[in-house]
Amino acid sequence: QVQLVESGGGSVQAGGSLRLSCVAYGYSTINTYMGWFRQAPGKEREGVALIDKYLSTTYADSVKGRFTISKDNAQNTLYLQMNSLKPEDTAVYYCAASWSWATMRDRDYSYWGRGTQVTVSS
Secondary structure (H helix, E strand, O other), rough: OEEEEEEOOOOEOOOOOOOEEEEOOOOOOOOOOOOOEEEEEOOOOEEEEOOOOOEEEEOOOOHHEEEEEEEOOOOEEEEEEEOHHHOOOOEEEEEEEOOOOOOOOHOOHHHHHEOOEEEEEE
């Protein structure tokens, strides 16, 4: 059974950086589609970024040029490098994985982490 565990969240001032990690246990991340999602208080969960089995990446318009998603298959780990953080980036960030086709839709993913809090202050 696959288990995903996020880490790296915290509190940072606007303009700062954080790197989130997501370790997959129970299966290799090779040939996976993996994504980062976030949910702010009172808002719906939204897709942030995804990386497919070919290592091609897709980003939400709100984070393009600031966030970078990557994957280290040898370590079974997904990363999200977040630069130039803004207060509107404040949310709980979740990683998700699929071993079949997936897009930025959360329904495409069967496995989810518990989330890690990111707080950006002005």
